[in-house]
Amino acid sequence: MTPQEFERAYDLLAAALDAVDEQNESLLLTRLALVLAADLPNLATFEAALAAARLDPPDDG
Amino acid sequence: MAWPAGRTASLYYRYPHYASPRAAELDGARLRHKVAVVGAGPVGLACALGLARHGVASVVLEARTTVGEGSRAICLARHSFETFQQLGICAPFLAKALPWTHGTSYYRERPVYRLEMSHSEDERFYPMYNLQQQYIEEYLVAAAAASPLIELRWGHALDALQMAGDDVRLAVSSPAGSYAVQTQYVVAADGARSRVRQQLGLRLAGDAHPGRYVIVDIRLRSTYPTERRAFFDPPANPGGTVLVHKQPDDIWRIDYQLRDDEDETAALAEEAIRARVGTIVAMLGEHAPWELEWWSLYKAYTLCLDDYRHGPVLFAGDAAHLVPIFGVRGLNSGFADAADLGWKLAFVASGRADDALLDSYTPERRGATLDIFAQAGRSTRFMTPPTRGERRVREAVLSLAAQHPAARRLLDPRQSLPYTYAASPLSTRDESAPESAAGVRVGAALPNARLGDDEFLLDHLGREFTLLVFGDRALSAGSTHDCVAAAAARGVALHVLTLPTAGRAAQRCGTTAGGALLVRPDRHLCARWTTVTPAACERALARALALKGGT
Numbered sequence: 001m002t003p004q005e006f007e008r009a010y011d012l013l014a015a016a017l018d019a020v021d022e023q024n025e026s027l028l029l030t031r032l033a034l035v036l037a038a039d040l041p042n043l044a045t046f047e048a049a050l051a052a053a054r055l056d057p058p059d060d061g
Numbered sequence: 062m063a064w065p066a067g068r069t070a071s072l073y074y075r076y077p078h079y080a081s082p083r084a085a086e087l088d089g090a091r092l093r094h095k096v097a098v099v100g101a102g103p104v105g106l107a108c109a110l111g112l113a114r115h116g117v118a119s120v121v122l123e124a125r126t127t128v129g130e131g132s133r134a135i136c137l138a139r140h141s142f143e144t145f146q147q148l149g150i151c152a153p154f155l156a157k158a159l160p161w162t163h164g165t166s167y168y169r170e171r172p173v174y175r176l177e178m179s180h181s182e183d184e185r186f187y188p189m190y191n192l193q194q195q196y197i198e199e200y201l202v203a204a205a206a207a208s209p210l211i212e213l214r215w216g217h218a219l220d221a222l223q224m225a226g227d228d229v230r231l232a233v234s235s236p237a238g239s240y241a242v243q244t245q246y247v248v249a250a251d252g253a254r255s256r257v258r259q260q261l262g263l264r265l266a267g268d269a270h271p272g273r274y275v276i277v278d279i280r281l282r283s284t285y286p287t288e289r290r291a292f293f294d295p296p297a298n299p300g301g302t303v304l305v306h307k308q309p310d311d312i313w314r315i316d317y318q319l320r321d322d323e324d325e326t327a328a329l330a331e332e333a334i335r336a337r338v339g340t341i342v343a344m345l346g347e348h349a350p351w352e353l354e355w356w357s358l359y360k361a362y363t364l365c366l367d368d369y370r371h372g373p374v375l376f377a378g379d380a381a382h383l384v385p386i387f388g389v390r391g392l393n394s395g396f397a398d399a400a401d402l403g404w405k406l407a408f409v410a411s412g413r414a415d416d417a418l419l420d421s422y423t424p425e426r427r428g429a430t431l432d433i434f435a436q437a438g439r440s441t442r443f444m445t446p447p448t449r450g451e452r453r454v455r456e457a458v459l460s461l462a463a464q465h466p467a468a469r470r471l472l473d474p475r476q477s478l479p480y481t482y483a484a485s486p487l488s489t490r491d492e493s494a495p496e497s498a499a500g501v502r503v504g505a506a507l508p509n510a511r512l513g514d515d516e517f518l519l520d521h522l523g524r525e526f527t528l529l530v531f532g533d534r535a536l537s538a539g540s541t542h543d544c545v546a547a548a549a550a551r552g553v554a555l556h557v558l559t560l561p562t563a564g565r566a567a568q569r570c571g572t573t574a575g576g577a578l579l580v581r582p583d584r585h586l587c588a589r590w591t592t593v594t595p596a597a598c599e600r601a602l603a604r605a606l607a608l609k610g611g612t
Binding site for chain 2: 001003006007010013014015016017018019022025052053055
């Protein structure tokens, strides 16, 4: 994905979140993660993405 | 703008008083000015200097008798310095301004992004400089006052504007009395509350962005280097943002966002300002005492006129457009307006180009404004996400930025760069060199290139048009003479600069042996060829001046 496309993804994701009730946000995001996972080449890539997205990353200073 | 209680003057700057001259019209002189510039702010002065550079006189009307109050715009981009270089006024700016190349963005307490602006050995100037606007104006006033072609009328306020046949009639009041100015052209550089705009019944159109920011200048002695610091959701302003910039004279700009539920009046009270700034200064790790200089409230707008030209009246700077401060495009785009308008109006006013040349001003400079709206609008939305969805995604980006390069890229503040006039009616396309070809595009600003220890390509541009030819055999001596003579026949000075095909300039411009570039007086390319002939050069020059016979 180019930087311009990534910016566009930012906009689309924000619009999608605005389009659902606040209580359905996590369901939307989980569904999105699963759809994207299905398009990944292997499980290791998904595990690496999940590790990057965790809210408690190790502090690298 | 507010000063602390009991103080009406700056901590560090003594505002000059410029004497108000008596207008010759008051003594019966029947003058017909070529150009009247309304507003002696930075953009109006830069326009007057641009006109003078091309031999055209102007009268500058200004209601104030001093420079603008407060530091206001403080970031000058490289391309503004390149304009100053052309105007021959760089020295005081370079002596005072603080150059910078880097910035750091923080999420809560953690640095998450390091901004590195484009800078190389090929640049004479740094990508950005910090300098208070009152110094910018003071230096421009000094340059304008030294020009025999610029008449500065301080304390002369525009009351009314009326079209009078082909001319414009301005009703002006001054300390010595009221009088009328008759002029062929008017440059409206009278700022966001433009009187000229009001007189013509014109309105800026566009959007107001959510978010309120308090802008504060303080004096604080600190050895912290000059760079941009941006804090998102910091401990000193939870849920909001803080921006910090260093200025000369130990002055620091602190810009913090108010919460949506904060009362504006209470937040702007001096004690509230002192309390919040104290918290921010402590967060910065500064322990020295600090003093409050001034403060004001800022809201972001993306507003512009539909057309920057209304017959003989041309709008520039804030009179034509209001852009968000994020990305430092306000004053820098005003200087770009002045660079574009200065040469065009000079060529038309001196009879060397048809009035149609001025029709290219709006597509070029309003095009630049719309590009700024897209760039700065995005930056503004990142600073103040307007919806729940944007708040969520921004939080995700900020929390990912320390680990994830793609997320980091979204923190780039998109600092001001020169705009490419890709669709300019003044440009000539070379069918043998398609736009997809490598190198600088037609309509773009000519890049700089190091030619020696203290010698750069932009140092060598002519005052009017410049033909850059690459390689000794690109143009014979006879053909070079023909190009220059054809330009001279139109009253245009064409400077031909022959450069080596293996040098830095050729690399930076992406040209090969035999290639040539035609550069406008504002440094933008208006033609590019793989092989140039005198006839092609003449046609391109005619087109760049909107003359009949241009291809």
